Structure formats: C-alpha cells, structure tokens
Amino acid sequence: MLQVEGLHLRRGSNEVLHDIHLQLTLGQVVGVLGPNGAGKSSLLGVLCGELAPDQGHVTLQGRPLADWAGQERARRLAVLPQVSSLGFSFRVEEVVGMGRMPHGSGQVRDAEIVEAALRAADAWHLQGRSYLALSGGERQRVHLARVLAQLWPGEQGTTLLLDEPTSMLDPLHQHTTLQAVRRFADRGAAVLVILHDLNLAARYCDRILLLEQGRCHALASPDEVLTPGALKAVFGIDVLVQAHPERGHPLIITR
Amino acid sequence: MMRRPAALIALCAGFVLSTQALAAELPQRWVSAGGALSEWVTALGGESRLVGVDTTSQHPASLKALPSVGYQRQLSAEGILSLRPDVLVGTEEMGPPPVLAQIRKAGVRVELFSSKAELDAVDQNLKHLGQLLGAEPQATALAAGYRQQLDALQAQVKHAQAGQKAPGVLLLVGHAGAKPLIAGQGTAGDWLLRQAGAHNLAEHQGYKNFSNEALAALDPDVVVFSDRALADEQALQALLKENPALAASRAVREQRLVSLDPTLLVGGLGPRLPATLRSLAATFYPAAKGSFAQ
Amino acid sequence: MRQRVQPRTLIICLSLLCLLAVWLSLALGPVSLPLFDTLRAGLRLLGLPIAGDGLQQAEMILGQIRLPRTLLGLAVGAVLALSGVAMQGLFRNPLADPGLVGVAAGAAMGAAVAIVGGSWFGGMPEVLAPYLLSLCAFIGGLGVTALVYRLGRRDGQTNVATMLLAGVAMTALGGAAVGLFSYLADDATLRTLTFWNLGSLNGASYERLWPLLMVATGVALWLPRRARALNALLLGESEARHLGIEVERLKRELVFCTALGVGAAVAAAGLIGFIGLVVPHLVRLLAGPDHRVVLPASLLAGGVLMLFADLAARLLLAPAELPIGIVTAFIGAPFFLFLLIRGRS
Numbered sequence: 001m002l003q004v005e006g007l008h009l010r011r012g013s014n015e016v017l018h019d020i021h022l023q024l025t026l027g028q029v030v031g032v033l034g035p036n037g038a039g040k041s042s043l044l045g046v047l048c049g050e051l052a053p054d055q056g057h058v059t060l061q062g063r064p065l066a067d068w069a070g071q072e073r074a075r076r077l078a079v080l081p082q083v084s085s086l087g088f089s090f091r092v093e094e095v096v097g098m099g100r101m102p103h104g105s106g107q108v109r110d111a112e113i114v115e116a117a118l119r120a121a122d123a124w125h126l127q128g129r130s131y132l133a134l135s136g137g138e139r140q141r142v143h144l145a146r147v148l149a150q151l152w153p154g155e156q157g158t159t160l161l162l163d164e165p166t167s168m169l170d171p172l173h174q175h176t177t178l179q180a181v182r183r184f185a186d187r188g189a190a191v192l193v194i195l196h197d198l199n200l201a202a203r204y205c206d207r208i209l210l211l212e213q214g215r216c217h218a219l220a221s222p223d224e225v226l227t228p229g230a231l232k233a234v235f236g237i238d239v240l241v242q243a244h245p246e247r248g249h250p251l252i253i254t255r
Numbered sequence: 256m257m258r259r260p261a262a263l264i265a266l267c268a269g270f271v272l273s274t275q276a277l278a279a280e281l282p283q284r285w286v287s288a289g290g291a292l293s294e295w296v297t298a299l300g301g302e303s304r305l306v307g308v309d310t311t312s313q314h315p316a317s318l319k320a321l322p323s324v325g326y327q328r329q330l331s332a333e334g335i336l337s338l339r340p341d342v343l344v345g346t347e348e349m350g351p352p353p354v355l356a357q358i359r360k361a362g363v364r365v366e367l368f369s370s371k372a373e374l375d376a377v378d379q380n381l382k383h384l385g386q387l388l389g390a391e392p393q394a395t396a397l398a399a400g401y402r403q404q405l406d407a408l409q410a411q412v413k414h415a416q417a418g419q420k421a422p423g424v425l426l427l428v429g430h431a432g433a434k435p436l437i438a439g440q441g442t443a444g445d446w447l448l449r450q451a452g453a454h455n456l457a458e459h460q461g462y463k464n465f466s467n468e469a470l471a472a473l474d475p476d477v478v479v480f481s482d483r484a485l486a487d488e489q490a491l492q493a494l495l496k497e498n499p500a501l502a503a504s505r506a507v508r509e510q511r512l513v514s515l516d517p518t519l520l521v522g523g524l525g526p527r528l529p530a531t532l533r534s535l536a537a538t539f540y541p542a543a544k545g546s547f548a549q
Numbered sequence: 550m551r552q553r554v555q556p557r558t559l560i561i562c563l564s565l566l567c568l569l570a571v572w573l574s575l576a577l578g579p580v581s582l583p584l585f586d587t588l589r590a591g592l593r594l595l596g597l598p599i600a601g602d603g604l605q606q607a608e609m610i611l612g613q614i615r616l617p618r619t620l621l622g623l624a625v626g627a628v629l630a631l632s633g634v635a636m637q638g639l640f641r642n643p644l645a646d647p648g649l650v651g652v653a654a655g656a657a658m659g660a661a662v663a664i665v666g667g668s669w670f671g672g673m674p675e676v677l678a679p680y681l682l683s684l685c686a687f688i689g690g691l692g693v694t695a696l697v698y699r700l701g702r703r704d705g706q707t708n709v710a711t712m713l714l715a716g717v718a719m720t721a722l723g724g725a726a727v728g729l730f731s732y733l734a735d736d737a738t739l740r741t742l743t744f745w746n747l748g749s750l751n752g753a754s755y756e757r758l759w760p761l762l763m764v765a766t767g768v769a770l771w772l773p774r775r776a777r778a779l780n781a782l783l784l785g786e787s788e789a790r791h792l793g794i795e796v797e798r799l800k801r802e803l804v805f806c807t808a809l810g811v812g813a814a815v816a817a818a819g820l821i822g823f824i825g826l827v828v829p830h831l832v833r834l835l836a837g838p839d840h841r842v843v844l845p846a847s848l849l850a851g852g853v854l855m856l857f858a859d860l861a862a863r864l865l866l867a868p869a870e871l872p873i874g875i876v877t878a879f880i881g882a883p884f885f886l887f888l889l890i891r892g893r894s
Contacts, residue, residue: 048787048791049790050787050790069793070790070793070794070795071793072793073793074791074792074793075793077791078791079787079788079791081785081787081788084784084785084788085641085785086783086784086785087641087642087643087783088643088783088833088838089833089837089838090780090783090837090838090839091837094780094837094839095784098780098781098784098792099792101777101781101792101793101794102792102793150792307868310869322868323866323868323869324868324869325866325868325869325870326869329749329751329870329872330751331579331751331863331867331868331869331870332614332751332752333578333579333580333610333614333615333863333868334579334863334867334868334869334870335868336579336580336606336610336614337578337579337580337581337867337868338868351751351752352752353752353753353754353757354751354752356754357613357614357752357754360609360613361606361609361610361613362609463732464732
C-alpha cells in the first residue's frame with residue numbers, strides 16, 4: 001500500500017502541496033480532483049518518487065519509497081503519465097511488452113499477459129500496428145495496456161497511479177478505460193487516478209481527494225465530497241447534484 | 256705481343272660490363288613526389304624513368320600524363336606499389352610517415368631530398384639525384400649553371416640598385432582571388448622576392464592572412480600574385496575584385512602587378528626559377544630592364 | 550504496416566555481407582594480385598604451411614597494408630555505428646548523431662593541438678607522432694564530452710536538452726579553436742590538419758589498431774547487454790524509471806561509451822561522419838527499433854559500410870586515394886536530407 005503523511009512540497013517560494021495525508025488501500029480507487037494548478041500532478045510526482053518532498057515521507061508497504069530497489073518497486077508500483085513522447089516505430093505489442101521488463105516471467109507468459117492487457121484496454125485490435133501510426137487516443141490505450149501488463153493481474157500489494165488517462169479519449173473509451181481500472185482494483189490493486197471529469201470521478205471512484213491550491217479540501221466518498229458548496233468553493237461553478245437514476249452515484253449538473 | 260689487344264679487349268669489355276652492372280644497380284622505375292624534384296629529374300634526363308608522380312608535379316606538361324599517386328602528404332602505399340617502382344623520391348614534405356614505412360618494408364628505396372629554400376639544398380639534391388640517375392657529370396654541370404645564373408642575377412640586381420631603391424613588394428597566394436595568403440619571412444616566396452632584389456614588406460613568419468586594411472596600409476610598390484585556381488589575367492581580375500582595398504595601393508595605380516606560377520612555391524627550388532627571377536627583377540627595376548633579359 | 554525483416558535473417562545476411570566485404574577488401578586494391586596468390590598468402594598469414602616462393606609481394610601487401618586496413622575499417626565502422634545507436638537512445642531521437650555531444654569537435658581540437666603544437670616544438674620523432682596525435686584526439690573528445698555531460702547535470706539528473714545545446718556550443722568553440730590553430734600553423738601543418746579533417750584509413754598499422762580494437766570490443770560487448778534498458782529509455786526517462794531502470798546510470802554509460810568509441814575511432818582514422826546516423830537508421834527501417842536487433846545489426850552494418858566506402862576511396866582514383874570522409878559524406882548527407890524531407894510529409 002502506498003501511503004503519504006504530512007507531505008509538504010515547495011517549488012521555489014511557492015508551496016505546491018501543504019500537509020497532505022493519503023493512504024491508498026487495496027481494492028480502492030481514489031480519484032484526485034481539483035482546478036489547474038491545484039497540485040494534482042505534483043502529488044502524483046511525489047507518490048511515484050519523481051519528486052522529493054520537502055517534508056513528510058512516502059512509504060510503500062511500510063518501507064520508505066526511496067529504499068525500494070528499482071525492479072522490486074516496479075513490480076508493485078506502475079505509473080501512467082499524461083503524455084508520452086515515444087518517437088520510434090515499435091509495434092503495439094512491443095510497447096506493451098516493455099511493461100513486463102521488471103518481471104522474469106518468460107516469453108510465453110509475457111505474450112499471454114500482453115494480450116490480456118490489450119484486451120482489457122480495448123486495444124487488442126491494434127496489435128501488429130506501428131505505434132507511430134496510431135491516434136492520440138489509441139496511443140493512450142496502448143500505454144494503459146502497458147501499465148496493466150506491468151502489474152498484471154493486479155493483485156493485492158500492487159499500486160497503479162494514473163495521470164488523466166481519459167484526456168484524449170472519446171466517451172466510449174473513457175468508460176472502458178475506467179472500467180478496466182475498476183476491474184483491476186476489484187482484484188485487489190490500489191489505484192489513484194487524476195481526473196478532470198467530475199462525473200467520471202463520481203462514478204468510478206471509491207474515494208475522492210479534492211485539492212485546492214495544494215491543500216486537501218476533502219477526502220471522502222463521492223457523495224460526501226461532491227457537494228454544490230464544495231464545488232463552488234473549489235471550482236467556482238454553480239452546480240446541481242442529483243443521484244444517477246440507474247446507478248445512484250452523484251451526478252453533477254452545471255447550472 | 257698478341258696478348259695486348261686481348262687485354263685491351265678484356266679491359267674494354269670489363270669497362271662496358273661494369274657500367275652495365277652499375278646501370279643495373281641504378282633504379283629504373285621512379286615515383287616522384289614534389290613538383291621541383293620532378294622537374295630536376297626531367298632536367299637530368301630521367302623523365303623516361305618516371306612511372307608515377309604526385310599532384311604537385313605539373314612541369315613539364317608531359318608529366319601530367321603519368322599516373323598520379325595523389326597529394327604528396329597523403330600518399331597511398333598500395334597505389335605506389337602498384338606501379339612497381341624501384342625508388343620513391345620526395346622531400347621531407349612527403350607523407351604520411353606510416354605509408355613511407357610500409358613502402359620501405361615492401362623493399363622500395365625511399366630517397367629524401369631537402370625542400371629548403373637555399374642554394375646549398377639545390378646543390379645537395381642535384382648531387383644526390385645525379386648519383387641515383389648515373390648522371391653525375393650532368394648534375395654537377397646543372398648545379399654549377401644554376402649557381403652561376405643566380406650569382407649573375409645577384410650582380411645585376413646590385414647594379415640596378417645603384418640607380419633605384421629596392422621596391423617594397425608583397426607576394427600574395429590566393430585561390431580564385433579570395434583570402435590571399437601573404438608570404439612572410441622564411442617562405443619560398445620570400446626567398447624568391449629577395450633573390451629578385453625586392454624588399455618583402457611582410458615581417459611575419461610563414462604564410463598568413465591579412466586584413467584588407469593591413470594590406471592597404473603596407474602600400475606595396477609591386478604586388479606579385481600567385482593563384483592556385485586561375486591563371487594570369489583572370490587571377491588578377493579576381494584578386495582585385497575580392498580585395499578592393501588593393502586598388503588604392505601604389506602597385507595597382509601604377510599597374511605594377513606580376514603573376515607567378517604557384518607550383519614554384521612548393522617542393523623546394525626548381526630549375527624554372529632563374530628565368531622567373533629574371534622577369535621578376537625586370538619588373539622590380541624597370542629602368543634596368545634590359546640588363547635582365549637573356 | 551511495412552513488413553519487417555526477421556532479426557535472424559538480418560543478422561545472417563549482414564554477417565555474409567561482412568564476410569564478402571572483408572574478402573573484397575583483402576582481394577582488391579591498386580596492386581593487382583592474382584586471386585590464387587591472395588588466397589595462398591592469406592593462408593600463410595594464418596599460419597598454414599604453404600610454399601611461399603613468389604608470394605613475398607602478396608604477403609607484404611596483404612599482411613602489412615590490406616589486412617590492418619580492413620581491420621581498421623571494421624572497427625571504426627562498428628564503433629561509429631554503435632555510438633550512433635547510443636546517442637539516438639540517449640536523445641530519444643532517430644536523427645541524433647554522436648557529433649552532437651561535441652565528441653568530434655573535442656577530438657578535432659585535440660588533434661589540432663597535437664599537429665600544430667608538434668610543429669612548434671620543432672617536430673616530433675617520426676615514430677611518436679601518430680601515437681601522440683591519437684592520444685590528443687582521444688583526450689580532447691573525452692574531455693569535451695565529460696564537460697558537456699557535467700553542464701547538463703542538475704540535482705543529480707541529466708537534462709538532455711541542455712546537453713544538446715552545450716554540445717552545439719562546444720562544436721562551435723572547437724571549430725573556432727581549430728580555426729585559430731590553422732591560422733597559427735604554417736602551410737605544411739595546415740595541409741596535414743585539413744587532410745585529417747577528412748578522415749582516412751590510409752597508413753593503417755597494427756600499432757595504431759590495438760587501442761581502437763580494445764575500445765571497440767569493450768563497447769560491442771557492453772551495449773548489447775543494455776538493449777532492453779535502452780528500449781525502455783525510448784519510452785521516456787520517467788517511464789523507464791518506473792519500469793525499474795536506473796536511468797541516470799544508463800545515461801552516464803551511454804555518454805561514456807560514445808565518447809570512448811568515437812574518440813578512439815577519430816583518433817585512429819580522422820573525422821569520418823554520418824556512419825552513426827545512416828547505419829542505425831537503415832537497420833531500423835529494415836528490422837524495427839528493438840535494440841536487441843539494432844545493436845548487433847548496426848555493429849555489422851557499420852563495418853560493412855565502412856569497408857565498401859573504403860573500397861571506393863581506394864579504387865576510384867587509383868593510384869591516388871580519396872579521403873574516406875568524403876565518400877561517407879557523399880553517402881550520408883543526401884541520405885540525411887532525404888530523411889528530413891520524408892519526415893516533413
């Protein structure tokens with residue numbers, strides 16, 4: 001489990017994150033919401049070890065994150081960044097196959113996992129194609145398959161961090177992606193996902209962390225966090241919150 | 256009594272045979288690297304022995320028909336060996352050293368000559384060449400004649416200097432007129448100028464670029480120009496076009512500009528120099544022009 | 550998607566091509582040796598007991614001139630190609646060239662110091678001169694690369710973009726320094742400097758070969774072990790880190806492998822360009838960008854290309870010789886332009 005306590009992060013003279021406490025528990029999807037500049041990506045950076053906090057510590061399964069050896073950590077923690085800058089024409093399955101690098105599971109098993117991950121990300125039909133020939137949304141799904149393959153099958157003890165995995169996807173694939181993430185969590189993985197779509201967050205997350213200017217405005221279930229008052233305070237928008245007619249989770253309607 | 260003609264015949268036969276043997280020891284297939292050296296070989300009658308020359312060997316014109324072994328500083332070992340030479344002659348400008356080592360290892364003689372701009376070097380070179388060609392008497396004669404011509408020139412120059420001060424001269428070596436290098440102290444160009452009685456205005460060592468302003472400041476009486484790409488009139492036009500500051504100098508105003516063959520500046524002193532020196536001196540001392548003609 | 554050549558097929562074809570290139574390089578040359586003589590001389594050199602009468606010339610040409618030259622060509626081609634792959638991995642850009650980091654500029658500066666400095670001190674003993682030149686070029690290349698690498702490091706991380714810019718600045722500085730040395734040099738050393746700038750396998754000897762062979766073997770054995778890590782690095786530095794790769798260490802290795810390799814190659818044969826750009830690109834076009842194929846294939850293809858270029862350099866103007874840098878430039882520059890144009894469409 002990934003845990004952070006008393007986190008402070010400064011960039012120059014700016015305090016980017018202030019006193020954040022967060023624990024990712026297995027089987028749960030935590031969504032991170034907030035306006036631009038709220039510190040969402042910085043939080044993800046600290047959680048995955050890219051950024052060193054000025055105060056506070058990050059622990060993975062009780063050990064400080066920095067103490068984990070590269071490959072050991074990679075078997076338990078996977079990160080999907082917002083953009084990818086791969087400029088070489090690998091095949092789709094080769095890109096996904098890179099996710100298996102931290103493991104020594106052999107070619108046959110790797111190939112099975114790659115196929116399963118591609119299907120989970122609804123990208124199996126892309127196999128055999130060159131990565132550079134894909135659209136932005138298709139590339140995003142290939143990378144999703146890659147991080148899924150890295151932690152496959154997503155059991156207890158694995159943590160998945162995703163930075164806006166739906167930003168370039170069409171509505172159908174926004175849902176299929178989050179459904180795949182949800183299934184991963186259901187198998188036991190701990191998941192943190194940065195989203196900007198309030199309704200997607202409301203539907204797929206077990207808990208929501210609402211960030212405002214680096215501070216935790218709220219950390220609780222979607223029902224508790226996504227209230228008109230909170231959303232007005234943090235985002236500055238006037239909303240109506242109703243229950244989804246079929247599923248019951250909050251539905252945010254902008255007035 | 257009858258034995259004397261036999262002895263005489265034996266003596267003659269022995270003499271002939273020994274010269275043949277001597278000739279057989281002399282290298283028959285020559286590769287020459289260095290323009291001046293090739294000219295000396297030709298002057299000593301050895302042109303028929305040349306099987307290959309380098310790119311700087313352009314005189315006489317018949318040499319250009321021979322296979323080229325490349326630039327003298329970048330010779331190809333196998334290229335030279337493919338011509339099956341007995342000897343490779345060149346100055347210390349020849350190279351690269353590993354290639355020379357390879358050629359020696361292949362059993363080919365490598366004879367080095369001096370490229371210094373000094374008369375003693377010419378004497379030495381001619382003597383050495385004479386030995387290699389089996390033409391010692393011709394070599395001695397050539398060396399003596401050369402020295403004589405240069406001494407005569409010196410005398411004429413001194414005579415001319417009685418009536419006229421030594422002109423300030425610059426020697427420019429250019430490529431299609433652009434970025435001319437000025438011949439400074441210690442260069443072959445400098446030697447040429449001094450032999451012809453001029454005062455070389457360039458005080459630096461070696462060949463260097465000058466700014467146009469510096470050129471104008473020196474204001475030479477005569478400009479000698481040498482172009483690697485163009486000949487004579489075209490070279491002059493290009494030179495003046497690329498260096499407009501020269502137009503203001505006395506040399507250009509009074510049209511005292513002389514063209515010089517650039518191959519004369521490479522590979523040591525060659526046989527064509529006395530004639531060139533005479534014509535240079537005639538330009539430097541126009542009043543005494545008649546005395547330089549020969 | 551375009552069909553890829555199978556890795557095994559590619560390696561086999563390249564190996565055969567390599568053998569052909571070696572054979573041609575040993576058998577052809579300005580001196581026309583009968584094929585039979587070449588064969589017998591070759592076997593004698595290998596130590597087989599074959600009658601040696603009449604073979605002296607063949608043995609000399611083969612053993613002293615063509616064989617060291619062939620080995621030099623193979624080593625230089627392989628090292629330059631591998632360095633190209635390393636640079637393209639480091640900069641994550643298929644158009645990156647080892648020269649970008651300033652290695653070539655540093656080597657040129659070192660050589661200029663050796664050539665001009667040597668003439669100032671009244672010339673060096675002839676035997677020592679080539680080694681001093683090689684050593685100075687090597688030190689120059691390594692020194693500049695190390696400096697550029699340090700400039701690009703901040704907070705324990707290497708910023709590739711900064712390295713690139715520093716490399717460009719170093720190349721400009723190197724060019725200016727060489728220009729200054731050219732100015733201070735006399736005509737003779739100037740010509741030597743110019744020819745060195747064009748690269749040549751001329752005058753290859755076993756003494757000059759050993760340092761390069763050692764470096765080439767080291768690089769050729771080391772880089773393929775990092776093939777998977779290099780693949781991951783192409784995804785991005787943080788992505789590679791998250792896959793468990795020690796990215797900083799890998800980048801350091803790539804920089805030094807390149808500096809060593811290019812420095813040694815340049816020291817042995819002068820500046821020869823475009824191999825590091827053209828070879829990996831062609832290999833990727835044929836067999837895809839997986840480093841597990843690209844590295845060994847580039848090693849072979851680099852050697853092959855170099856040997857064929859050298860054949861052209863030696864034979865086109867025989868008995869004279871073209872500097873090989875001119876041949877590679879004539880192949881590489883249009884190829885580079887073609888890539889740029891294709892990339893735009």
